[in-house]
Amino acid sequence: MLSSSPSTARWSRLALFACALALPFFAARPAAAITSAVPPAPAVEAKSWILMDQATGRRLAGQNEDLRVEPASVTKVMTAYVAFRALAEGRLRLQEPITISEKAWRAEGSRTFLQVGDKVPAEVLLQGMIVQSGNDAAIALAERLAGSEDVFAQLMTQQAKALGMKNSSFANATGLPDPALYTTARDIAILARALIREFPQYYRWYSQKEFVWNNIRQGNRNGLLYQDPTVDGIKTGHTDSAGYCLVSSAERNGTRMISAVFGTESPKIREQASAGILNYGFAFYETVTLRKAGEMVLQPRVYKGTEQYVSIAPQGNVAVTVVRGGAAKLRVSTNLSEPLVAPLKAGQQVGELRVQDGDAVIRRIPLIVSKDLPAGGVWARVRDTAAMWMR
Helix, strand or coil: CCCCCHHHHHHHHHHHHHHHHHHHHHHHHHHHHHHHCCCCCCCCCCCEEEEEECCCCCEEEEECCCCCECCHHHHHHHHHHHHHHHHHCCCCCCCCEEECCHHHHCCCCCCCCCCCCCEEEHHHHHHHHHHCCCHHHHHHHHHHHHCCHHHHHHHHHHHHHHCCCCCCECCCCCCCCCCCCEECHHHHHHHHHHHHHHCHHHHHHHHCCEEEECCEEEECCCCHHHHCCCEEEEEEEEECCCEEEEEEEEEECCEEEEEEEEEECCHHHHHHHHHHHHHHHHHHEEEEEEECCCCCCECCEEECECCCECCEEECCCEEEEEECCCHHHEEEEEEECCCEECCECCCCEEEEEEEEECCEEEEEEEEEECCCECECCHHHHHHHHHHHHCC
16 A cells, blocks of 8 residues: 655645646636637639628638639629619610610620510610620620720720729620630629629629520529528629639628639539638628717817807718627727818718727728708807817
8 A cells, every 4th residue: 555745745735726726727728719710711622712891892811812814704793883883874774775786696605695686675684694694685785885895895994993903904795705804803802892882773683593585584603592592693604714703792690791713613613612702701700880870979079160069970881890709809989180160061071980900990981070060150250260279
């Protein structure tokens, strides 16, 4: 039988006591590390891809997203965007009949099966291009809006520059191969984000699963629409040289993500890649609204006005996408162009609201005056002139 001395027993008890004190500290550390870390995005079998947050345009993940690629029929997202702007500006009407030219009728590739000489409403052409990827519909729209497809392509490139698509050039309205037709995954995500934000009334067509024209029923080629009810767009593309491409968007619990995948080897791979990217985004990121558009955030002093104070609000919703559970770390600050002097107009920008994640500013929103504030009378102007001197 073994025995221990009183001294040995005392040291054993002290060691056990020290371990008991240290155990909670060491046990807590791995849990904190697990909850705060975001693992790398899944591997994607594509030439290039990106995951972008709709609310802010923040790149959440990607690979070779600035690599020049052929867009194939993803080009038609820009064709539609230019057409939507024409509708918004009154230069095109949905029910306007558009005559189908021989060039449109002879279009190669996917078709809406338009007939030469027919007068087809612009709304039909848009749905034929969006749902069926009809090259004939895309050319007919381009000819109506710019006189020729070549001139329309110039409008597309100009619009790309205006949107901040720095590495894109368009040579046609269809996406058929051309040395002057190229883009990047990042640029296409920027375009998709603009289209969703600016034209929600037309974006609904991108979730339409089929369209019938000339008694011919054709389904939407975006397979994710049939697999995931949260996916509501946006466009497929394929040529031999471009491979299989897909720009997708989905919304879950108020968070919208955009993925753009280029150069996969099959439709199945582009769908699996897109689904994996979107699922990754929703698993680890969330969109939170810190302030709502029009919500008063400041009520600063105004000089020389009929009132001495005015309500200041953000121009739009202050929504940001952050790592899940990370909203508590965000800081909101404001910067006003002071002093504020009447008259002030409702909607006039007088400052900026900033959202910071650590040292990085991740969102900037203009601060605007909530209502008109006219100039005051003589006494108010004299009084406040003196007050401004003493500031």
